[in-house]
Amino acid sequence: MKGQRYTKEFKEMVIQEVNEANDVAQVARRHDLSPKTIYRWKADMKHKAWEVTEPSAKKTAAYTPTSQEFKQLENENGQLKKLLGEKDLEIAILRDLLKKSQPGYRIK
Structure with missing residues (x-):
């Protein structure tokens, strides 16, 4: 039905x-x-x-940064990568220290 x-x-x-x-x-x-x-x-x-x-209203333009904005983004990206590297190094040092101070303690 x-x-x-x-x-x-x-x-x-x-x-x-x-x-x-x-x-x-x-x-x-x-x-x-x-x-x-x-x-x-x-x-x-x-x-x-x-x-x-x-159809013209449906189109979305792709964002292309200007050269100045691009440089700014590259600088920010570099700073963030440096900060991430420092944090990774700090974590590795702390894990190493933890292993030495507590030999029976396991870290994943």
């Missing part, structure tokens, strides 16, 4: 009611529908809006 078919206008009216009332269950009961059906209609309507959007 196939489900009942509803017109586009009816679906839009129900979705508009849901948006105004902010209560899917109440609107579903009023129209004798399943809340899942209304959620599916809402998702479909969002998808339909994407289809009618102009």
Whole structure:
């Protein structure tokens, strides 16, 4: 048995009611529908809006930093790498010290 078919206008009216009332269950009961059906209609309507959007509006430009910004990013990256190296060295020294002070202590 196939489900009942509803017109586009009816679906839009129900979705508009849901948006105004902010209560899917109440609107579903009023129209004798399943809340899942209304959620599916809402998702479909969002998808339909994407289809009618102009292609130029859908394009996203890739960010390309200027030469000054690029140099700044390179400097920051270098500082972070140096800091990470120092922290790794510090951890290795502390682990070594822990092994020497407590020979039975195991470190993963």
